[in-house]
Every structure is written in C-alpha cells, then in structure tokens.
Amino acid sequence: MKTPADPVRDYLAAVEREASALPADRRHELLADLAEHIEVTRAERPDTATGEVLAALGDPRVIAATALAEAGNGDAEAPARGGAGAPARRGKVHPLVPLLMLTLSLPFMMVFPDHPGPLFGVLFRVTGAVLLCTSVHWSPVRKTTGVLLAAVLPTAVIAAWNLSGGGPAGDTPALWANLATLALLSGTAAWLWRVRRV
Template sequence: MKTSADPVRDYLAAVEREASALPADRRQELLADLAEHIEVTRAERPEAPIGTVLAELGDPRTIAATALAEAGTGAPEAEAPVRRGKVHPLVPLLMLTVPFLVATILPQVAVAQFFSTVFRVIGAVLLCTSVHWAGVQKLTGVLVAAVLPTVAISVWVAIEAPGGGLAHVANLVTLAVLAATTAWLWRTRRA
C-alpha cells in the first residue's frame, strides 16, 4: 500500500469509500463534518501530530459503520461491531473513581475493599474496550485510575494502619489525581 503526502486526504477518502452506501448528500455532510473537526483540532492543538488527530477520530470503517447505522442503511454485520460494547463513556469513569472513594470512606470494611477492587477492574476493562478514547488515553486512564490506587492502598496498609494522618493525606491526593484524570478523559472522549 502506497502512502500519500496528505494523510488527511487519505483518511477522508477511506471514510468516503467505506461510507459509499450512504446517500451522496449525507456522505458529503459526514466528510465535511470530519474535515471541519480535523481543522478545528489542528488549530486548537497545533503541536499534535496529524496521525494522532486522525487516530483520535477513529477508524474510517467504524465511522462509516456508525453513519450507516444511524442512516438505517447499514447491513446487520456492519452494525454488530458498533453495537457491541456500546457503554456510555461515563460508566467506566465512574467505576474507576467512585470505588476508591468508597474504599477510602470505609477502610475497615472488607466487603467495601473487595467490591472497590472488582469495580475498578471492570471499569478498567470497560475503558480499554471503549470506542470513546484512543490507546494512549486508555493506557493513561488505566494506569492512573486503576493501578495507582491499588499500589497506593497497598503501600498505605504496609506503612500505617488505615485512618492515620498520612493515609488521609495520601487518600486525598490520590482522589484529586483520580478526579483530574477522570475530567481529562471526559474532555478528550470521542462523541
């Protein structure tokens, strides 16, 4: 496969090819929306490589399949990947953040600690399988929102009994980092 000097044109051509079953006016509207989104993103983040901007938009097949499904012209097999794993982007973010808060409030309750861990693992899986974020965002989210609290809790339990002054400060700092990461993931999600 040969590469072009204009990745944006290649990307839009791929979307147009994949969305060929759309009515021409709807297909042109889709391409215009994508081109405008790329232009706005490049203006807002000129330092971002164009490959990153295009990756954040998503795979041309997925975009076309979504547009075809919305237009009601997609084949059932084209709709299946779009429908599978369709979870609201807020769900994994809440599952990564709220359980840590519960575990912090109820440090002596083993059931709370267990369910906190289970919910964070499920939240991490949902984040990783979501279509709303690019790979780097998913990795950052999992490391900061799932791995960091687990490591932090293990360290705090090892150095002092839950409820100590240092543990409270560390919990607040971790909660602030979790909240900031969740806000960042929410702002950078794909619609």
C-alpha cells in the same frame, strides 16, 4: 496559498476516502462529528496547532476502520432480526461510564471501609479499566495511560502500603493519602473526558 483550514479539509477527505464503504448517511455523520470535534478542540485550546489536534484524533484509516467495524457488527445482526429497524451498536458504552467507575471506586471504599466496600471498589476499578480499554472513544496510548494512572498506580500504591505496614498511620495522614489518590483519579478522568473521540 494554503489557508489554515486546508489540513482539516485534507484530513476529513482522507477519512471520507477510507470510509467510502460506509453508507452515505453514516459517512456524513462520521465526518460531521469529526469536524465538530476539531472545531470544539481548536476553540478550547487555541494555542494548540491544527496538526496536533488532528494527530490526537488518530489516523484516518483507523477511524474509518473502527466506523466500518461498528457498521459491520450492526449490519450483520440486522438480517437475524429480520432486517427491520436500526442496527444495534454493540460494544459502544458511553465514555462517562468507565470514567465514573474508575473515579468512584475509591470513594466507595472510603465510605464503606468494611465489607462489602473494598470488594465493590475493586470491582468498580477493574470493570472501569476493562470498559476503558474496550472503548472506541480513546486511542490505545490514551487508554494505556488512563489505566496506568487510574487503576494500576493507585492499586499498586495501596497494596504496597498495606503489605509493608508503612502506609499512613492515623486518621489525618490516611485522609490526605486518600484525597491525593482521589485527586489523581479525578484529574485522570477529567483529562480522558477532554481528549475523548466524539
């Protein structure tokens, strides 16, 4: 008779098989991180089926390939530095960085409505979107959803308002529109933080 832990064991075994080329310590660290993430997700969302939790993590082959690519980048640099010390982990930005940049782009433009506020706000939004898209912490579907909700949609709405002249006129409607957009950005960032890969 199967126990509820069997799908998790099978999933972790598949990741271990696919990541067999990793050094043992990195492979064990990867498996421990995945197991912890699964446990935390199941505790936070007890109504979610185990299969859904595992599906949200992604295909074991993709996880293993990402880990192998990161290890390959670091190991390839080690000989150039004389092989001493731990290999550098290129391309790995803390997941909070793109989320903060996307969320804070609008408040920055609200606080500094004149130059340079809009320029920095747009730079924050574009940089946040690029960092989100190149991050290893989310699946491609979640990256696309995050960019659409936190970067493309607010930009398109603001541009349409400005070009049509039909945007909210006066201080109160403009404030409500900005607050609604900020709620969208904050909600998207909170969702992305919650579903990130550890």
